[in-house]
Amino acid sequence: MRLQIVTQKDEILPYLRDESNWTGSAEGISFPQSEDEIREALLFHAQRHTPITVQGARTGITGGAVPHGGQVINLSRCNRALGMAWDEGKQRFLLTVQPGMLFSQVQKGLADKAFNTEGWSRESLKVYRRFCSEGGWSFTADITETSASIGGMVSTNASGAKSYLYGPMRAHVEGVRVLLADGRALALRRGEQFARAGNFRLRLEDDTYIEGKLPTYRMPAVKNASGYYIKPDMDLLDLFIGSEGTLGIVAEITLALSKTPARAWGLLAFFSETKRALQYVQALKLLGGAQKPAAIEYFDRACLDMIRREQMEAHSHKGLPLLPAAEGVYVEFHQPAQVDVDARALQMRVMLQNAGADPAETWLAVTPQDLEKLISFRHAVPESINRIIAERKREDPTLTKLGTDMAVPDDRLDWVLRLYTESLDKLGLEGLKFGHIGDNHLHVNILPTDGQDYLRGKALFQEWARQIINAGGTVSAEHGIGKLKIAQLSEMYGARAIAEMRALKRCFDPLGALNPGTMFTVEENA
Amino acid sequence: MSLEIVVCVKQVPASTRVRLNAATNTIIREGIEMMLNPFDAYALEAALRIKTSMGGRVTVISMGIPSAAEILRFALGLGADRAVLLSDKRFAGADTLATAYSLAAAVRKLGTWDLIFCGRQAVDGDTAQVGPSLAQKLGIPHLTAVSRLEFLSPQRILCEKMTDEGYQEVAMELPALLTVVKEINTPRFLSLEGYLETLGAVVEIWGADDLDLDPSRIGYDGSATWVMSTAAAERCKNGKEIDGSPQEVAAKILETLTQQGWQSLTSEDRHE
Numbered sequence: 001m002r003l004q005i006v007t008q009k010d011e012i013l014p015y016l017r018d019e020s021n022w023t024g025s026a027e028g029i030s031f032p033q034s035e036d037e038i039r040e041a042l043l044f045h046a047q048r049h050t051p052i053t054v055q056g057a058r059t060g061i062t063g064g065a066v067p068h069g070g071q072v073i074n075l076s077r078c079n080r081a082l083g084m085a086w087d088e089g090k091q092r093f094l095l096t097v098q099p100g101m102l103f104s105q106v107q108k109g110l111a112d113k114a115f116n117t118e119g120w121s122r123e124s125l126k127v128y129r130r131f132c133s134e135g136g137w138s139f140t141a142d143i144t145e146t147s148a149s150i151g152g153m154v155s156t157n158a159s160g161a162k163s164y165l166y167g168p169m170r171a172h173v174e175g176v177r178v179l180l181a182d183g184r185a186l187a188l189r190r191g192e193q194f195a196r197a198g199n200f201r202l203r204l205e206d207d208t209y210i211e212g213k214l215p216t217y218r219m220p221a222v223k224n225a226s227g228y229y230i231k232p233d234m235d236l237l238d239l240f241i242g243s244e245g246t247l248g249i250v251a252e253i254t255l256a257l258s259k260t261p262a263r264a265w266g267l268l269a270f271f272s273e274t275k276r277a278l279q280y281v282q283a284l285k286l287l288g289g290a291q292k293p294a295a296i297e298y299f300d301r302a303c304l305d306m307i308r309r310e311q312m313e314a315h316s317h318k319g320l321p322l323l324p325a326a327e328g329v330y331v332e333f334h335q336p337a338q339v340d341v342d343a344r345a346l347q348m349r350v351m352l353q354n355a356g357a358d359p360a361e362t363w364l365a366v367t368p369q370d371l372e373k374l375i376s377f378r379h380a381v382p383e384s385i386n387r388i389i390a391e392r393k394r395e396d397p398t399l400t401k402l403g404t405d406m407a408v409p410d411d412r413l414d415w416v417l418r419l420y421t422e423s424l425d426k427l428g429l430e431g432l433k434f435g436h437i438g439d440n441h442l443h444v445n446i447l448p449t450d451g452q453d454y455l456r457g458k459a460l461f462q463e464w465a466r467q468i469i470n471a472g473g474t475v476s477a478e479h480g481i482g483k484l485k486i487a488q489l490s491e492m493y494g495a496r497a498i499a500e501m502r503a504l505k506r507c508f509d510p511l512g513a514l515n516p517g518t519m520f521t522v523e524e525n526a
Numbered sequence: 527m528s529l530e531i532v533v534c535v536k537q538v539p540a541s542t543r544v545r546l547n548a549a550t551n552t553i554i555r556e557g558i559e560m561m562l563n564p565f566d567a568y569a570l571e572a573a574l575r576i577k578t579s580m581g582g583r584v585t586v587i588s589m590g591i592p593s594a595a596e597i598l599r600f601a602l603g604l605g606a607d608r609a610v611l612l613s614d615k616r617f618a619g620a621d622t623l624a625t626a627y628s629l630a631a632a633v634r635k636l637g638t639w640d641l642i643f644c645g646r647q648a649v650d651g652d653t654a655q656v657g658p659s660l661a662q663k664l665g666i667p668h669l670t671a672v673s674r675l676e677f678l679s680p681q682r683i684l685c686e687k688m689t690d691e692g693y694q695e696v697a698m699e700l701p702a703l704l705t706v707v708k709e710i711n712t713p714r715f716l717s718l719e720g721y722l723e724t725l726g727a728v729v730e731i732w733g734a735d736d737l738d739l740d741p742s743r744i745g746y747d748g749s750a751t752w753v754m755s756t757a758a759a760e761r762c763k764n765g766k767e768i769d770g771s772p773q774e775v776a777a778k779i780l781e782t783l784t785q786q787g788w789q790s791l792t793s794e795d796r797h798e
Contacts, residue, residue: 006771010773011771011772011773014772077769267718268715269718318712319712320712321712321713321714321715322712342725345718345721345722346722348718349718349719349722352718358719359717359718359719359722360717360718360719360720361717362717362718362719363715363716363717364715364716364717364718364720364721365715365716366716366721367540367561367562367600368540368559368561369540369561369564370715370716373715374715
């Protein structure tokens with residue numbers, strides 16, 4: 001084949017791992033630059049019955065991109081924007097990109113109105129000229145790790161702080177082109193092909209069909225990225241979003257853009273007790289409709305202590321005033337006009353006072369520059385945790401970060417926060433709680449100091465997973481299952497559901513060639 | 527004793543993409559997103575900290591179009607006590623000399639002052655001239671690029687000034703004017719309460735007739751310098767994309783650089 005396969009061990013080495021810090025093995029890796037080249041690689045490997053792992057930017061933290069033997073198809077060079085269209089029905093622009101394009105590249109292209117339009121169709125260029133002459137348009141999917149690829153975001157149904165208002169990746173995908181393991185292609189547009197009562201019949205581009213039954217499990221009513229997205233009469237586009245590359249390779253994605261809100265502003269409020277912070281959060285969650293916040297994020301006292309320590313000792317986090325010893329709640333609003341900001345600000349004063357916070361000590365960001373500072377504080381929390389872990393790893397290379405990604409129903413938020421705090425205290429483990437409290441989705445990070453801590457933390461996570469599943473929650477709300485949370489997925493849905501999921505995968509990938517070891521263990525007979 | 531502190535601030539475009547007035551070659555400030563000049567935020571913070579520790583009153587002053595009142599309101603929300611905007615069509619198109627002359631007239635009108643703060647420079651014009659020029663017009667000493675400040679007595683300060691080589695320590699008597707660099711502090715956030723307080727806050731607007739000045743020395747006509755032409759920097763687009771594995775890419779970069787006359791440093795060179 002024309003596409004080169006790299007087989008030198010030292011050149012493959014960096015591609016054997018992702019941000020999960022797990023390392024796998026592979027015999028070779030290829031870097032296709034187009035759909036044709038992806039197909040070429042797929043067919044080449046299919047003929048040899050070689051298992052394939054698909055990679056984007058390898059920023060995932062559950063090991064989805066870590067190869068399980070066989071060959072890697074790395075999509076990082078499929079990184080171009082392919083065109084733009086106007087959605088007359090919903091009055092918005094649609095941007096089509098290759099899967100390896102980074103989230104940050106899309107954001108920059110939109111902000112600067114500067115995409116490389118080489119090879120775009122005349123129609124696309126016409127729409128693009130209109131896009132350039134209009135006001136701001138945004139891709140409002142939101143993730144903390146901006147170096148993630150769009151394909152990776154589709155694959156895990158990624159989300160972030162602002163998914164509270166805008167929804168996860170799923171809400172922003174209008175279409176995909178998918179290549180199956182045997183090289184056949186299908187083009188899915190939202191609203192075109194649906195399942196009926198749990199059965200589906202999907203038309204491929206060569207006019208052949210794939211038919212099958214959808215799994216019968218019910219997804220928990222929480223933010224969720226565990227297993228396939230299944231609903232009896234679902235839009236079949238949704239089946240591929242969050243499927244972690246186990247059904248096919250997403251070769252092209254059409255993203256829906258929305259008008260940039262005129263005013264984006266944020267508030268970081270500080271609380272002396274968890275109880276008061278929660279009271280404030282509950283009040284914020286009652287704001288609906290046009291009043292709904294874009295993001296509600298929580299940071300426990302340990303998070304603020306960690307950043308403050310770095311501010312004092314390392315003089316890092318420049319531009320951020322010294323944080324107080326307290327818990328923090330960050331809320332962001334996106335509004336159409338300045339007058340709305342003033343009205344909301346007055347309302348927020350009352351809400352803060354009711355929850356026992358001081359509006360005079362609440363940090364307000366009304367300028368884009370100040371907002372950027374608050375957002376970078378939000379991002380600094382996981383980064384600082386990673387730095388601490390990296391330091392400890394130098395002492396003991398077996399240590400890694402233990403991070404949860406579980407979400408619970410609305411009425412269990414109180415309970416889960418207590419569960420986390422009490423069990424960490426009881427075991428004397430160093431833990432930090434932060435994240436998307438608006439979606440009842442907190443990340444708990446345990447910082448082990450030695451191997452024993454690590455094992456105790458791991459056991460604690462299993463225990464939490466069990467209790468959270470019983471409470472109607474999910475084991476993964478946004479990171480996906482990958483290779484690290486297979487046991488938890490099984491615990492969440494049970495053996496029958498896993499068998500149904502495997503059967504669904506076989507409809508699209510009968511030989512189990514794609515992403516073996518992701519979402520399920522490798523089948524012995526595959 | 528309580529100090530009278532003045533902070534000069536400027537509203538600058540929030541983006542580097544600006545349009546220029548073809549006739550005057552000055553930046554068109556209407557209708558674009560504007561912000562407080564970043565260096566001025568440090569100047570204001572320095573003033574507010576002195577107010578907290580020594581007691582006193584902070585007046586912010588700016589010259590600009592009516593919408594510049596926004597940044598002054600912002601300064602009031604942060605803790606400034608009084609805000610004055612010099613806004614009059616006759617001030618328009620002023621160079622640094624005419625600006626400093628107008629500001630000096632305004633500061634004199636304020637009456638007494640002990641300390642005047644300015645940011646090191648504005649990020650749009652980048653001249654760093656208005657501060658020193660204002661001090662000269664007021665007949666007071668000034669120090670630029672101040673990164674640290676302490677009071678030796680209520681009327682005497684010790685400053686650390688950043689230079690290309692390092693720092694200078696300078697003690698000076700008040701009244702004085704200081705321009706500050708970002709190393710001096712970390713500006714506070716506006717508080718929610720502060721913001722709400724500014725919703726009804728008054729920014730005083732002064733026109734040329736409100737000040738004791740010579741009308742021939744203000745605005746475009748009173749300027750000693752005019753911008754003859756302005757051009758956007760040409761973007762150099764001969765970048766080259768190199769593809770391949772990290773090793774291949776590194777080797778190709780090295781090869782390309784060597785071809786263009788770049789020589790790798792030996793350890794001896796580095797010690798020179």
